[in-house]
Amino acid sequence: MPANLTPQYLEAEQRYREAQTLQEKLSALKEMLATIPKHKGTEKLQADIKRRIARLKDELEKKKKQKRGFTLYVEREGAGQVTLVGGPNVGKSQLLTAVTHATPEVADYPFTTRVPQPGMMTYQDVQIQLVDLPPICAEYMESWVPGLIRNADAVLLLFDLSASDPLEQIENVREQLYQRKIKLIAQSPAESQSLSIAHKRTLLVGNKVDLPEAMENLKIVNELYSRTFPFLAISAKTGEGLEMLKEMVFRLLNIVRVYSKPPGHKAEFDRPFILKKGSNLLDFAKAVHKDFAEKLKFARVWGAEKFDGQRINRDYILMDGDVIELHI
Known part of the structure; x- marks a missing residue:
């Protein structure tokens, strides 16, 4: 079989x-x-x-x-786990505070964050776990930081748009992680790429866009990186760009939300099933119940690009927002 x-x-x-x-x-x-x-x-x-x-x-x-060695681990929660990485004083902890209910220590001096700080960010009807990590720089990096990044679903690379060296900040983080066999990328890696290197989908986030010095740097970063990574300018302090950030993080995870509709009942919009993009009807049936895939007779879908109640095949590729009625 x-x-x-x-x-x-x-x-x-x-x-x-x-x-x-x-x-x-x-x-x-x-x-x-x-x-x-x-x-x-x-x-x-x-x-x-x-x-x-x-x-x-x-x-x-x-x-x-x-009692040999030391490592830290953050249990996964929600629709995905995304690590916040960057150099000292770029505003990672401030961003975590702004978009979650977490309360990390926030200060103007470097290396405030010493342990991983998780928080849950709400985007529409899903929760996404953000994990704030200690700074990454050439001088020092906590030994357990690469492991947490490698185990996460995606990365937010934060840098200070108001600083004199935003390009250097970005490249320093990329280089330090690559030395530890982590490559930050825009899209999912091709199957032929090396299995010894962890490829992590990444969103570049320029913080402190509210400061006057940021505008000129914004043009430079956008010109140099817009074709390499998705990029967003925000202010964790004023809230500028944070709603767009939530949407872009959701897209970064490469997932879809699918809603169950038991026959004869209304759709259960309060409890979306989270699946990877490219999942099909059988994947959804298995997520609802381990036996449903084998017992499935047929299914109907309600979605933006479908007729209401359209009958679909087992290999139907799920779309974000689909409502599926399984007939067993």
Whole structure:
């Protein structure tokens, strides 16, 4: 029986291959086990994943007892996890405070952030986890920072638009991460790219656009990077650009929201299912219930580009905002 592995499983498997720490590997394996289709054709693969999870747990326990090394891990929440990276004093903590309910320490001196600070940002009907990290610079970087970036879904690279060196800020962060086998990119990587390097979809965010010095730098950065990365200018202090930031972060995650409509009932708009772009009807059926994919007779869709209640095939590619009625 073919395995019919889902996009979510394949993405977790890719994250496992790229993982550099035991905790990252364990997190990816758990996600692989949670997203693998449960049928006879995957029984051996499920057993192998469980064995690897057990071995990693033993290794982690031994390391704890030996008190060797130091690492930090942020449990994933919401529709996706996005890390905030940048040099000292670019306003990462201020941005986290402005768009979430988190309360990190915010100060005008560098290296205020010493540990990861997560917060949940609301975009329409979904929650996205932002994680503020300590500064990245050539002089010093916390050893556990690359692991958190590697394990995240995407990156916001913040820089100070009012500073005299915004281009240097951007390139310093890119270079420091690349030295640690993390490449910041605009689009999802091609399959042929090296598995030893973690490719992270990135949004460039120029902060402090409210300051007079920022306007000239804004033109320069836009001219040099607009074809390389998506770019947005904001002010975490005044709130300028923050609503657009939320929308761009959602797009950066490459996900779609799909709503269930039980036959004979209204659509459940209060609880969207979050799936990767490119997922099909069978992926949605599995997300609703592990047995629905095999039992599915047919389905209907309501969406912007479809006739209301149009009947769809099992390989129908889901669109953001689709309402799906499954008939079992």
